[in-house]
Amino acid sequence: SKSPSPRQYMPVRYFIMKSCNFQNIDISQQKGIWSTTPSNERKLNGAFWESVVYLIFSVQGSGHFQGFARMGSSIGCEKSQDWGSAGLGGVFKVEWIRRESIPFQFAHHLLNPWNDNKKVQ
Numbered sequence: 001s002k003s004p005s006p007r008q009y010m011p012v013r014y015f016i017m018k019s020c021n022f023q024n025i026d027i028s029q030q031k032g033i034w035s036t037t038p039s040n041e042r043k044l045n046g047a048f049w050e051s052v053v054y055l056i057f058s059v060q061g062s063g064h065f066q067g068f069a070r071m072g073s074s075i076g077c078e079k080s081q082d083w084g085s086a087g088l089g090g091v092f093k094v095e096w097i098r099r100e101s102i103p104f105q106f107a108h109h110l111l112n113p114w115n116d117n118k119k120v121q
Contacts, residue, residue, distance in 0.1 A: 011051040015044065019059050025066050027082045028057075029096050032072070035082075038089040041075045048074050055094060067099035 017036065019025055028034050034055065036044065047053045053071035058064065072093030080091045 012054065013047045013051045014054045014056060015047070017055045017057050019057060019066075022059050022062075022066070024083055025057055025059065025099070028069070028094060029067075029099055031082065032093055032095065033080060033082070033091050034069075034094045035080055035088040035091050036075075037087060041089045044071065044092075045074050047071075054097075062101075063104055065102045065104070067096065069094040069096040 017034065044053065048071050054068055055071055056068045057066045059066055072095045075092040076090045078091050079088065
């Protein structure tokens with residue numbers, strides 16, 4: 001029998017990750033990596049060490065979620081040329097669980113208590 005992962009008993013946190021285009025989602029799924037702005041890095045790294053982190057992806061202006069992944073590593077200093085954006089920070093691993101286009105309207109019943117109970121989208 002396999003012993004349970006220590007992360008299995010950790011709290012779970014969720015973050016919405018906005019992408020400027022669909023190509024970034026494709027690259028992420030193919031290579032199992034993601035990069036975000038430096039302003040997000042500290043919050044994501046802290047969450048990674050204290051919890052299991054799920055990232056829910058949405059392309060800006062699409063009106064849909066494009067899928068979700070589990071954060072597989074902390075964010076390092078290494079940058080990636082894959083996205084071609086100078087404003088991004090270090091790369092980290094993601095393990096894609098599902099890629100599917102889901103309209104925001106399917107999640108309108110979900111409200112974010114840390115964002116004035118606004119709809120999650």
